[in-house]
Amino acid sequence: MCGHCGCKNTRQTLSLHQNVLDKNDHYAEHNRVLFQHLLVLNVLSSPGTGKTTLIQRILRDCDLIAGADPLNRYQGVVRPGVIVGDLATNRDAERLRQTEQPVIQINTGNLCHLEAESVGKAAQQLTLDSLNLLIIENVGNLVCPAVYDLGEDLRIVLMSVTEGEDKPLKYPTMFKSAHAVVITKTDIADVVGFNRKETLEYLRLIAPQALIFELSATTGEGLTNFYAYLNQALSQRIAPAFV
Amino acid sequence: MHEIGLMQAALSVALDHAQTKGARQIHRLQLQVGELSGVDPDALAFAFDVVSNGTLAEKAKLELIPVPVSCYCSSCQQMFQPLDWVYECPCCHQLSADIRQGKALELSSLEIS
Numbered sequence: 001m002c003g004h005c006g007c008k009n010t011r012q013t014l015s016l017h018q019n020v021l022d023k024n025d026h027y028a029e030h031n032r033v034l035f036q037h038l039l040v041l042n043v044l045s046s047p048g049t050g051k052t053t054l055i056q057r058i059l060r061d062c063d064l065i066a067g068a069d070p071l072n073r074y075q076g077v078v079r080p081g082v083i084v085g086d087l088a089t090n091r092d093a094e095r096l097r098q099t100e101q102p103v104i105q106i107n108t109g110n111l112c113h114l115e116a117e118s119v120g121k122a123a124q125q126l127t128l129d130s131l132n133l134l135i136i137e138n139v140g141n142l143v144c145p146a147v148y149d150l151g152e153d154l155r156i157v158l159m160s161v162t163e164g165e166d167k168p169l170k171y172p173t174m175f176k177s178a179h180a181v182v183i184t185k186t187d188i189a190d191v192v193g194f195n196r197k198e199t200l201e202y203l204r205l206i207a208p209q210a211l212i213f214e215l216s217a218t219t220g221e222g223l224t225n226f227y228a229y230l231n232q233a234l235s236q237r238i239a240p241a242f243v
Numbered sequence: 244m245h246e247i248g249l250m251q252a253a254l255s256v257a258l259d260h261a262q263t264k265g266a267r268q269i270h271r272l273q274l275q276v277g278e279l280s281g282v283d284p285d286a287l288a289f290a291f292d293v294v295s296n297g298t299l300a301e302k303a304k305l306e307l308i309p310v311p312v313s314c315y316c317s318s319c320q321q322m323f324q325p326l327d328w329v330y331e332c333p334c335c336h337q338l339s340a341d342i343r344q345g346k347a348l349e350l351s352s353l354e355i356s
Contacts (some may be wrong), residue, residue, distance in 0.1 A: 011270060014260055014353040020253045020274070021348065111247055144245035147281040172328040173281045175338070205329045209340030 020040045024148055026114035028126060031151025034123060039230075039237040040134045042150050044174065045158035046167075047140030049215055052092045052163065052183040054158065055082060055135055059099035065234075068227035073235035074082040084137040085114040092137065094168040103124050113144040116151055131229075132238050157210070160185040160218040161194035170198075177209040182226065187216035244283035246282060254300060261299050266355035269300040273352045277310045277345040284309070312345030338352045 019025065031040075043051050058065070062078040082103040084092045093105035104122045106114065119136060126134075136152060138145045157178035159167045162185060168175040175181065181203055189196065196214075203212055211229065215222030261269050265306045272291075276284055284307045313322050316332035316339050323332055323339075330339045337345060 010356040011354055012356070013266075013271075014264070014355065016256070016350050017353055018256055018290040018345055018350045020249050020350055022255070022256075023252060105308065111245075111248070113274075143281065147245060147249075169328070173279055176342070178280065205338065207340075 008010050009065075021147065021149075024116050027120055028149040028151040031116055031120045031123070033119060035126065035134060035151055037238060038058050038128065038132055038134045040150075040152045040154070041156045042136050042138060042145075043158065044138045044142070044145050044155060044178075045140060046142045046163065049140070049158045049159055049160045051137050051140070052084070052095055054182070054184060054215075054217040055084075055194075056096055057220075057223070058135065058230075059096060059101045061223070064223075065227045065230050066216035067231075068224060069231035070228065073239075074231045076132070076234075076238075078133055078234065079131045080135060081128070081131040082132040082137065083114075083119055083122045083126070083134045085139045087111070087139065092158045102131075108139055111141055112141050113148055114138050114150060115148055119150045131198070133157065133234065142167075142174045146171075146174040146177050148153055154179040154233060156182060158182045158184050159199075161189040162192050165199040168202045172206050175203070175210070176189060178207055178210040180213060180229065181207060183212070183214040185216060185218075186214050187219045187224060189223050198201065206222060244286060244289045246286035247273060247294065249282060249348060250336065251288055251294050253348075254291070256350055257353050258299060260353055263354050265272050266299065269298075269303045269353060271304045271306060271352075271354035272300060272350065274304040275308045275309060275347065275349045275351045277347045277349075278312045278350040279342060279345045282348050290300050296342070298300050310345055310347070313343050314339040315341040315343050317341065335340075 045051050065078050080101050082096050085106045085108055086092055087108055090105045093103045096103040104125050106118055106122050136150055155173055155178050213226045214232055215226055257272055260307045276282055288305055295301050308312045311324050313324055315322055318337050319332055
């Protein structure tokens with residue numbers, strides 16, 4: 001019987017309103033506590049955009065980042081660590097370790113994105129107390145990683161000049177989640193016929209909240225502006241304790 | 244294809260509730276799918292068929308309720324529902340990134356017996 005009127009209907013409806021991502025969001029909040037003394041970047045893009053190359057450059061240019069802001073907001077030492085996610089292999093971690101900075105590789109198997117729980121576990125393998133910048137290189141994918149909060153401060157979404165100007169129109173969820181969009185490989189923009197004006201217009205329409213940077217991690221052009229942004233983010237996140 | 248993982252998470256919550264209530268069967272699961280939740284409803288339905296197999300929800304009907312995006316326009320100080328992926332206020336044409344609804348994926352209700 002139903003328990004209300006005594007009819008024979010034994011079915012009952014439970015009203016739940018429970019967020020399906022509750023578990024991941026819970027781990028992300030744990031990570032935020034773990035990361036409270038760090039600036040944490042979640043770096044996202046499709047495969048081959050140049051996430052690893054840009055991170056490699058950042059790891060080598062820590063001194064430049066410390067002096068990058070014209071107002072010198074953050075003048076302390078930048079002490080980075082990296083967590084890098086791929087379906088398979090340690091290749092990216094090995095590339096990044098050439099910079100002699102601490103790097104942890106996560107192999108996700110068949111999973112197309114990083115989740116907060118695995119990032120939290122990987123972070124335990126880094127000496128977090130000795131760092132002030134944590135860079136998380138997500139799995140190359142513009143779809144699934146958009147949904148998962150890892151406990152980051154900033155989401156940095158990359159697109160390269162070779163990928164097509166309409167990338168923001170095709171993957172709006174990801175671009176709308178970005179704090180900053182970085183257009184990479186600008187050194188070959190002319191060769192591949194990159195239409196800068198069109199790209200910037202699509203980004204403005206889809207991601208009006210995002211700051212936009214254009215750079216080449218290979219030649220170094222445009223890096224100064226991006227480093228000034230990181231410098232300011234470091235100062236907001238970790239100053240004054242570490243300045 | 245993160246929908247499998249998300250559907251597994253939703254089903255696990257549903258099964259927990261059903262078992263707590265001593266249910267023998269789940270007849271219906273209702274999920275609210277935000278337009279900006281990053282989830283494809285068809286993939287979610289496919290995932291449900293796979294992950295519900297052999298559980299109390301094996302014969303359940305999955306209802307996916309789309310939730311449109313709502314934005315707030317700071318100039319007009321009012322909410323609006325954008326027509327497409329460009330979140331432009333219909334009154335002042337200013338772009339908005341202040342998204343108040345449509346991001347969530349929520350298990351809203353469950354019918355059990």
